[in-house]
Amino acid sequence: MDTNQYLDMFIDESKEHLQAINDNLLELEKNPKDIDIVKNVFRSAHTIKGMSATMGFEDIANLTHELENVLDQVRNEITEITPEIMDVIFQSVDLLEGMVYSIIEGSDGKANVAPLVEQLKAIASGQQPTAKETKQATSTDNKSDGNVDGSYGHLLDEYQKTVILQSQSTGHNALHISISLSKDCMLKAARVFMIFDALEGLGEVILADPAVEDLEDEKFDLSFELVFLTAESKDLIKGKLVNISEVAEVEIKNIDLTISSEDEDIKADVEPTVSESALDSSKQEQKQPTEKNQAAMKTKPISSKTIRVDIERLDVLMNLFSELVIDRGRLEQIARELGHSELVESVEHMSRISGDLQNLILNMRMVPIEQVFNRFPRMIRDLSKDLNKKVELDIKGADTELDRTVIDEIGDPLVHLLRNSLDHGLESPEERIKKGKPETGKIQLHAYHSGNHVFIEIIDDGNGLDRQKILNKAIERGLLTEEQGNQMSDQQVFMLLFQSGFSTAKVVTDVSGRGVGLDVVRSKIEALSGQVHIESKLGEYTKFQIELPLTLSIIQSMLIRISDEKYAIPLSSIIETAVFSKKDIYLVQGQQVIDFRGHIVPLVSLEKVFAIPRADEVEDDEVSVIVVKKGDKMAGLIVDDFIGQQEIVLKNLGTYLPNVFAISGATILGDGQVALIIDCNALIQ
Amino acid sequence: MSGKVLVVDDAAFMRVMIKDTLKKNGYEVVAEAANGQEAVKLYQEHQPDLVTMDITMPEMDGIEALKEIRKADGNAKVIMCSAMGQQGMVVQAIQAGAKDFIVKPFQADRVIEAISKVLK
Numbered sequence: 017m018d019t020n021q022y023l024d025m026f027i028d029e030s031k032e033h034l035q036a037i038n039d040n041l042l043e044l045e046k047n048p049k050d051i052d053i054v055k056n057v058f059r060s061a062h063t064i065k066g067m068s069a070t071m072g073f074e075d076i077a078n079l080t081h082e083l084e085n086v087l088d089q090v091r092n093e094i095t096e097i098t099p100e101i102m103d104v105i106f107q108s109v110d111l112l113e114g115m116v117y118s119i120i121e122g123s124d125g126k127a128n129v130a131p132l133v134e135q136l137k138a139i140a141s142g143q144q145p146t147a148k149e150t151k152q153a154t155s156t157d158n159k160s161d162g163n164v165d166g167s168y169g170h171l172l173d174e175y176q177k178t179v180i181l182q183s184q185s186t187g188h189n190a191l192h193i194s195i196s197l198s199k200d201c202m203l204k205a206a207r208v209f210m211i212f213d214a215l216e217g218l219g220e221v222i223l224a225d226p227a228v229e230d231l232e233d234e235k236f237d238l239s240f241e242l243v244f245l246t247a248e249s250k251d252l253i254k255g256k257l258v259n260i261s262e263v264a265e266v267e268i269k270n271i272d273l274t275i276s277s278e279d280e281d282i283k284a285d286v287e288p289t290v291s292e293s294a295l296d297s298s299k300q301e302q303k304q305p306t307e308k309n310q311a312a313m314k315t316k317p318i319s320s321k322t323i324r325v326d327i328e329r330l331d332v333l334m335n336l337f338s339e340l341v342i343d344r345g346r347l348e349q350i351a352r353e354l355g356h357s358e359l360v361e362s363v364e365h366m367s368r369i370s371g372d373l374q375n376l377i378l379n380m381r382m383v384p385i386e387q388v389f390n391r392f393p394r395m396i397r398d399l400s401k402d403l404n405k406k407v408e409l410d411i412k413g414a415d416t417e418l419d420r421t422v423i424d425e426i427g428d429p430l431v432h433l434l435r436n437s438l439d440h441g442l443e444s445p446e447e448r449i450k451k452g453k454p455e456t457g458k459i460q461l462h463a464y465h466s467g468n469h470v471f472i473e474i475i476d477d478g479n480g481l482d483r484q485k486i487l488n489k490a491i492e493r494g495l496l497t498e499e500q501g502n503q504m505s506d507q508q509v510f511m512l513l514f515q516s517g518f519s520t521a522k523v524v525t526d527v528s529g530r531g532v533g534l535d536v537v538r539s540k541i542e543a544l545s546g547q548v549h550i551e552s553k554l555g556e557y558t559k560f561q562i563e564l565p566l567t568l569s570i571i572q573s574m575l576i577r578i579s580d581e582k583y584a585i586p587l588s589s590i591i592e593t594a595v596f597s598k599k600d601i602y603l604v605q606g607q608q609v610i611d612f613r614g615h616i617v618p619l620v621s622l623e624k625v626f627a628i629p630r631a632d633e634v635e636d637d638e639v640s641v642i643v644v645k646k647g648d649k650m651a652g653l654i655v656d657d658f659i660g661q662q663e664i665v666l667k668n669l670g671t672y673l674p675n676v677f678a679i680s681g682a683t684i685l686g687d688g689q690v691a692l693i694i695d696c697n698a699l700i701q
Numbered sequence: 702m703s704g705k706v707l708v709v710d711d712a713a714f715m716r717v718m719i720k721d722t723l724k725k726n727g728y729e730v731v732a733e734a735a736n737g738q739e740a741v742k743l744y745q746e747h748q749p750d751l752v753t754m755d756i757t758m759p760e761m762d763g764i765e766a767l768k769e770i771r772k773a774d775g776n777a778k779v780i781m782c783s784a785m786g787q788q789g790m791v792v793q794a795i796q797a798g799a800k801d802f803i804v805k806p807f808q809a810d811r812v813i814e815a816i817s818k819v820l821k
Contacts, residue, residue, distance in 0.1 A: 025714040
């Protein structure tokens with residue numbers, strides 16, 4: 017079966033279930049006695065097993081299978097959860113996640129699951145060996161026992177022979193039935209049950225080889241034999257049996273006792289009359305677990321009515337819509353120029369509707385940040401164990417929504433910051449007690465909307481940032497002089513943490529502080545048009561605040577003109593527009609600067625940066641400047657004209673123009689012209 | 702071969718898989734249910750010729766749903782979809798009147814074999 021087309025669904029659902037397992041396991045760690053949670057975990061593991069086996073990811077299927085066995089024992093209260101067992105389960109889930117993610121990256125999802133499989137098996141058998149385990153050990157041992165050397169008389173004891181002879185005298189046939197199951201038959205015992213079920217109404221099984229219990233425990237290879245008393249014909253019985261799935265071969269012979277009655281080699285282990293009772297007892301055994309199962313079914317919340325849409329389709333929709341926005345702009349312009357009242361009216365109406373449509377499409381692309389936050393409780397748990405710290409993670413605003421593209425990118429920076437808080441921020445329990453703080457540290461992770469931005473805050477109640485330490489380090493590294501350092505504000509000092517090659521960790525731990533520090537976080541967030549701020553009080557807390565735009569594809573911008581060309585500058589990086597007199601421009605070390613509200617701001621001539629041709633030189637006493645910011649740094653961009661504020665649709669320049677300096681993309685304006693979008697971050701260095 | 706089939710499984714993945722297999726072989730999937738309750742309801746609505754029923758599901762498991770369906774329609778034909786290690790459940794399902802079972806991972810020919818035998 018070609019499974020590629022199902023891969024996406026497999027990945028999505030696997031991820032969901034792994035997340036559910038993680039959540040439930042954390043919950044279980046708090047309430048180890050809560051069997052309902054175990055049932056939920058079991059169900060998720062079970063689903064993953066089924067899907068992965070279908071997809072041919074055998075390692076995943078094997079591991080989940082063993083996991084399931086252990087969970088099954090726990091939920092049936094055979095095995096009690098201990099921290100050691102929890103750890104093995106957590107490791108298994110990690111490995112599963114690893115495999116699923118490797119599949120996403122295109123690998124075959126294979127991994128070395130053997131050690132964990134062994135551990136899980138040990139747990140399952142160490143406490144109490146289950147039927148499954150013994151079955152696996154013994155299923156191959158019985159092969160030779162099942163074969164009969166052509167005759168069947170040796171199987172029968174005197175009593176059975178008497179029964180056969182008597183029934184033959186009342187018109188019944190004694191049949192010897194050999195049944196082989198197909199090689200890939202998986203639930204052999206259930207097949208056997210179906211066979212017995214089919215025969216039940218037709219007569220009586222007086223002998224089975226191997227014995228019925230062994231058949232039920234799957235202690236046979238593929239074939240087994242029955243002695244069956246019936247009034248029906250051979251053909252009818254054969255027809256019934258052949259119609260059962262996975263029955264490969266049925267051979268039925270009449271038993272004539274006169275042939276081999278001398279053969280008295282009776283097998284000791286054959287028990288002739290067990291068929292009914294064995295089946296009955298197995299029925300009863302199986303009732304219990306299923307009833308428990310049903311109780312568990314009730315706890316899962318009803319899923320909401322949604323459909324899954326490929327994110328790429330939404331991207332296409334967005335793209336098509338942005339084309340419409342461009343046309344809308346043109347129409348508006350044309351309508352204004354013509355002044356035709358009905359045209360103006362209908363264009364206005366269209367604008368309103370397309371505005372609503374735009375909101376709707378943007379909303380569709382919004383996903384709750386929960387997706388990202390979900391994995392943090394687990395991560396914090398593991399980390400705090402590794403670091404021997406006690407911590408409580410408080411998550412708020414997990415339902416805050418962000419554009420899908422932002423969500424995909426924000427995970428890693430957040431992981432980094434959280435690790436940082438836990439590793440460097442929080443003190444060890446002993447230290448905390450000494451300081452009179454509660455032993456358990458607290459890390460808050462909050463997300464909320466504000467205006468056109470989403471804020472994510474990570475606050476720890478640890479030791480806070482030590483201004484002097486940071487400065488010393490920066491001076492040591494030659495990043496600045498002592499004098500410069502003393503003039504900086506706290507915020508500026510803290511921002512030094514985000515400079516490349518800066519790490520305050522005294523010891524490089526396993527967790528963080530490996531040099532690829534916070535500067536990576538900053539560049540990633542800035543790549544998303546976001547910003548990071550730090551706030552801290554020594555001995556009390558540290559707060560990292562990330563500010564992100566709601567969406568990346570439609571942005572508010574300021575249109576400007578230089579010579580005959582139009583450019584767009586994202587409003588998010590503009591501080592102010594201003595006009596300066598030429599005589600207010602100073603030269604400092606060959607660099608033009610202006611005094612902007614007490615700050616010395618370097619001027620950048622966009623005309624020179626972008627080598628814009630100009631027909632005739634205009635001499636003017638004044639220059640128009642847009643002051644833009646990047647973190648704490650500022651720059652003034654010299655332009656000819658401010659055209660106005662406009663909502664623009666960001667389009668990238670495509671593969672032919674991958675890295676144009678200081679240009680982040682292009683947009684099409686209402687009059688059909690193309691305007692390049694200026695990346696201010698690149699201009700401020 | 703033809704016939705109307707109701708596919709029941711809590712994993713959308715599995716439903717799509719079975720559905721495609723069935724469609725390729727000329728069966729019509731008239732409805733899909735994600736849990737036992739839905740299955741019972743949809744069975745009454747659509748009166749399919751056959752049901753493929755997952756065992757482990759939220760809300761109401763496959764065996765319970767099978768029993769409900771059989772209670773309402775004694776001739777209902779239900780094939781259980783089980784995973785390895787659910788022997789006991791399968792036996793229980795057959796006692797409750799399931800006509801056959803298929804084991805995950807599904808093989809298309811096995812699915813079709815089971816269905817054609819049951820519908821014969």
